[in-house]
Amino acid sequence: MTVARNIASKTFRRLSDLDQAALIRAEKRAALEQVAARYAIAITPAMEALIDRGDPNDPIARQFVPDAAELDVTPQERADPIGDHAHSPVAGIVHRYPDRVLLKLTHVCAVYCRFCFRREMVGPDAEPLTAAQLDAALGYIAAHPDIWEVVLTGGDPLVLSPRRLREAMTRLGAIGYVKVIRVHSRVPIADPARITDEMVAALKVEGKATYVVAHANHAREMTAAARAACARIVDAGIPMLSQSVLLAGVNDDPQTLAALMRALVECRIKPYYLHHGDLAPGTAHLRTSLEHGQALMRQLRGRVSGLCQPTYVLDIPGGHGKSPVGPCYLSRDDEGRTQIEDFNGGRHCYPPPS
Numbered sequence: 001m002t003v004a005r006n007i008a009s010k011t012f013r014r015l016s017d018l019d020q021a022a023l024i025r026a027e028k029r030a031a032l033e034q035v036a037a038r039y040a041i042a043i044t045p046a047m048e049a050l051i052d053r054g055d056p057n058d059p060i061a062r063q064f065v066p067d068a069a070e071l072d073v074t075p076q077e078r079a080d081p082i083g084d085h086a087h088s089p090v091a092g093i094v095h096r097y098p099d100r101v102l103l104k105l106t107h108v109c110a111v112y113c114r115f116c117f118r119r120e121m122v123g124p125d126a127e128p129l130t131a132a133q134l135d136a137a138l139g140y141i142a143a144h145p146d147i148w149e150v151v152l153t154g155g156d157p158l159v160l161s162p163r164r165l166r167e168a169m170t171r172l173g174a175i176g177y178v179k180v181i182r183v184h185s186r187v188p189i190a191d192p193a194r195i196t197d198e199m200v201a202a203l204k205v206e207g208k209a210t211y212v213v214a215h216a217n218h219a220r221e222m223t224a225a226a227r228a229a230c231a232r233i234v235d236a237g238i239p240m241l242s243q244s245v246l247l248a249g250v251n252d253d254p255q256t257l258a259a260l261m262r263a264l265v266e267c268r269i270k271p272y273y274l275h276h277g278d279l280a281p282g283t284a285h286l287r288t289s290l291e292h293g294q295a296l297m298r299q300l301r302g303r304v305s306g307l308c309q310p311t312y313v314l315d316i317p318g319g320h321g322k323s324p325v326g327p328c329y330l331s332r333d334d335e336g337r338t339q340i341e342d343f344n345g346g347r348h349c350y351p352p353p354s
C-alpha cells in the first residue's frame with residue numbers, strides 16, 4: 001500500500017524522521033539504531049519523493065534508507081576499501097595516479113548512500129578540512145607540476161556554498177599546469193535546487209576545463225528538476241559525465257541499466273563509469289558478482305547506443321587503482337586464430353597482419 005503524504009520540505013537525517021515518514025518498520029528500529037550510530041543518514045526531499053512505500057524492494061529506498069544488513073560485515077570488507085589513506089601525502093589529497101589528484105574539500109554529502117565506499121570517512125561529524133590544511137593541500141598541488149587534473153570529491157563538493165566553491169576553484173585556477181578540474185557530485189540529481197546560476201558560475205575558471213561527473217544509479221532519479229539542473233550546467237558550457245554503481249536490487253538487470261544510461265544521454269551526460277561495488281563494510285547485500293556485471297555489459301553492448309556504454313570498472317582493493325573489468329570480445333580458436341565475438345554472441349575470425 002502506498003502511504004499518502006506531502007513531499008518533505010527538509011532532508012531526513014534521523015531515524016525518527018524516517019519513522020514518521022513510514023520509511024522504516026518499527027520492528028527494525030533497534031537494529032537500525034546500531035546502523036545509525038555508525039553511518040550517517042541523509043535523504044533529500046527530491047529522493048524521498050521518489051520512494052514507493054508499497055514496494056519493499058524500491059530501488060531508491062535501497063540506496064538511501066538504512067538497512068539492518070549493514071551490520072553484517074564480511075571478512076573481505078575494509079574501512080578504506082580503495083586505499084585512499086595509503087596515497088594521501090597531506091590531508092585532503094589522494095595522489096594515486098601520476099597526472100591527477102583527488103582534493104577532498106569536505107566530508108559532507110547531500111545524501112548518504114548505503115553502499116558508499118567512503119562511508120567510514122564521510123558524514124556530518126567528520127572533521128572538515130581546516131584553512132591551514134586547505135593551504136597545505138593546494139601547496140602540494142602547486143609543488144607537483146605533473147598534476148594535470150584535479151578531481152574535487154569528498155564528500156560532495158557541491159554542498160559547499162558557491163562562495164567557498166568559487167574560492168577553491170579560483171585558487172586551483174592560479175596553478176598553471178592544472179588544466180582540468182573534475183567535480184564529482186550527487187547534488188545535481190539528489191538535490192537539484194542547489195544548482196543555481198551562482199553555483200554554475202562558481203564552477204567556471206578562466207583557462208581551465210571543468211567537467212561535472214554526476215552520480216546516478218536509477219533512471220527514476222532523473223526527475224524533471226534533476227534534468228533542469230543538469231541542463232543549467234551543460235548550457236553553461238560545462239560537459240557532464242556520469243558515474244553509477246552496480247547495485248544488487250537497484251540496477252542489476254539489463255532493462256534498468258539501459259533505461260538509466262539512456263536517461264543520462266538524453267540529458268547530454270555521457271556515461272563514464274559503471275563501478276563494481278567496493279568492499280565497504282556492511283555492503284555485501286548490495287554487491288553483485290563480477291561475472292554478473294560482465295553479463296550485464298554484454299547485454300548493453302549493441303542493444304543500446306554506443307553513447308550509452310559506460311566503462312565497467314573495479315577499484316582494486318588496497319589502493320591499486322581502477323581497472324576495466326568488462327567482458328573481452330577477443331579469443332583464440334583451437335588453431336590459434338583470433339576470434340571476435342559480435343553482440344549476438346556470434347564468433348568471427350579476424351585475419352593476422354599481412
Ligand code: SF4
Pocket residue numbers: 108109110111112113115116117118119122154155156186215
Ligand atoms: S554521495 Fe558519494 S561520497 Fe557521498 S555518500 Fe554517496 S557515494 Fe559516498
